[in-house]
Amino acid sequence: MCEVTDASRRHPWADVPEEARDRLRPVVLDAGDEIIATVRAEVAEYALSMDGEFGRRIRLGVSVALDQFLDLLGTDEALPDTRVYFELGRVEHRHGRTMDALQSAYRIGSRVLWRRIAASGDDHGLEPDAIFCLAEALFAYIEQLAAASVSGYAYEQSLAAGSRQARQHALVERLCRAPGPEAPELETLARDAGWPVPRSVAALVMAEESLGTACRRMPPDIAASVVDRVGVVFVPDPDGPGRTDALADALRGTSAVLGPTVxxxxVPRTVTRARAAWSLHLDGQLPGEGLVRSEDHLLTLLLHADVTLTADLVAQRLEPLRRMTAAARDRAVTTLTAWLDAHGDVAEAATRLHVHPQTVRYRLARLKEAFAGVLDDPVGRLEVALALRAGSAGGAGGSALAEG
Incomplete structure (x- = not known):
């Protein structure tokens, strides 16, 4: 073990005798070619990659590392410059490799260099304690070079993640605008974002703050971002085997609305539908938590698509009810609703109302008189049924019904 001669020293190479620098220089500087050859032989990723940018940086890194190591011996200086090794880490990420290969190269380099130093035997004239200090200095030095490369790799990784996120946001934001992109534009945006254009897709809309958690649980083939302060996810092949269950599972504890598959x-159709349904969900018009399918609520969406038109329908078709007292109006609404829901079956309507069928007939006779034949016309009955649905849902339709 290296005996520290000065407790105030911060770096292990400070404990190597200063004279070791000149004695070891021929051995150390002559190790560069062997280090590179051994790395190429033992690290498969580098066998054919020494002619490009990475090869140039590796050769520079080896040369600088050997010179710098010698210059540090006998001093208590920090590494003067680790930019070369920081950049090596960045290049590794850009080439699509993990850090494993570069870490192996560092280990091989230290092993080859130490083997050369050990083979030189007594030629350098160092005492055993100095040899131990030299070994400790070498491995600490290589550890710092490797740490610089790890930092460079992480930095490049963060840049790439930010760039991918920006490109995905550009894709999602464009898909949310109408008219939708033409095929060439979509293909370019999707390629830049790393998103294969699917054969079918649906828009999923949720609260902005829920997007991150939900996306981490979803399949990796989605495209997601925040647009206009709402979380938007484009889900490929949403009707495929198991896809709906996977979405529902990913949305545990979170509300989201899924547009139609298109x-x-x-794509503008699924976005528009999902956004409209999300607004209704926030207003309490679409019940339920978790995954809400807009296609299960088409009538509600229809009645809220043009609130002024719906209000006019309610005001026109339910005008007879506005002339009644509040109690009579409530009784008329429940009777009409039960009768229409029972498709005109008086007995079924009476069962739903818990009254005698004769009571229903009496009420219907009065209502048909008040509605002046509208209830005997198929289209008229449909309009009354829609108006009742809109009136019971509140909003403009409910206000029109309540006025009197």
Whole structure:
């Protein structure tokens, strides 16, 4: 073990005798070619990669590392410059490799160099304690070079993640605008974002603050971002085997609305539908938590698509009810609703109302008189049924019904 001669020293190479620098220089500087050859032989990723940018940086890194190591011996200085090794880590990430290969190269380099130093035997004239200090200095030095490369790799990784996120946001934001992108534009945006254009897709809308957690639980083939302060996810092949269950599972404890499944060229339709349904969900018009499918609530969406038109329908078709007292109006609404829901079956309507069928007939006779034949017309009955649905849902329709 290296005996520290000065407790105030911060770096292990400070405990190597200063004279070791000149004695070891021929051995150390002559190790560069062997280090590179051994790395190429033992690290498969580098066998054919020494002619490009990475090869140039490796050769520079080896040369600088050997010179710098010698210059540090006998001093208590910090590494003067680790930019070369920081950049090596960045290049590794850009080449799509993990840090494993570069870490192996560092280990091989230290092993080859130490083997050369050990083989030189007594030629350098160092005492055993100095040899131990030299070994400790070498391995601490290599550890710092490797740490600089890890930092460079992490830095490049963060840049790439930010760039991918920006490109994915550009894709999602464009898909949310109408008219939708033409095929060439979509293909370019999708390629830049790393998102294969699917054969079918649906828009999923949720609260902005829920997007991150939900996306971490979803399949990796989604495209997601925040647009206009709302979380938007484009889900490929949402009707595929197990996809709906996977979405529902990912949305545990979170509310989200899924638009209809469409071809990519029809993406504005699924976005518009999902956004409309999300607004209704926030207003309490669409019940339920977790995954809400807009296609299960088309009538509600229809009645809220044009609130002024719906209010006019309610005001026109339910005008007879506005002339009644509040109690009579409530009784008329429940009777009409039960009768329409029972498809005109008086007995079924009476069961739903818990009254005698004769009572229903009496009420219907009065209502048909008040509605002046509208209830005997199929289209008229449909309009009354829609108006009752809109009136019971509140909003403009409910206000029109309540006025009197």
């Amino acid at each position: 071809a990519p060229e029809q």
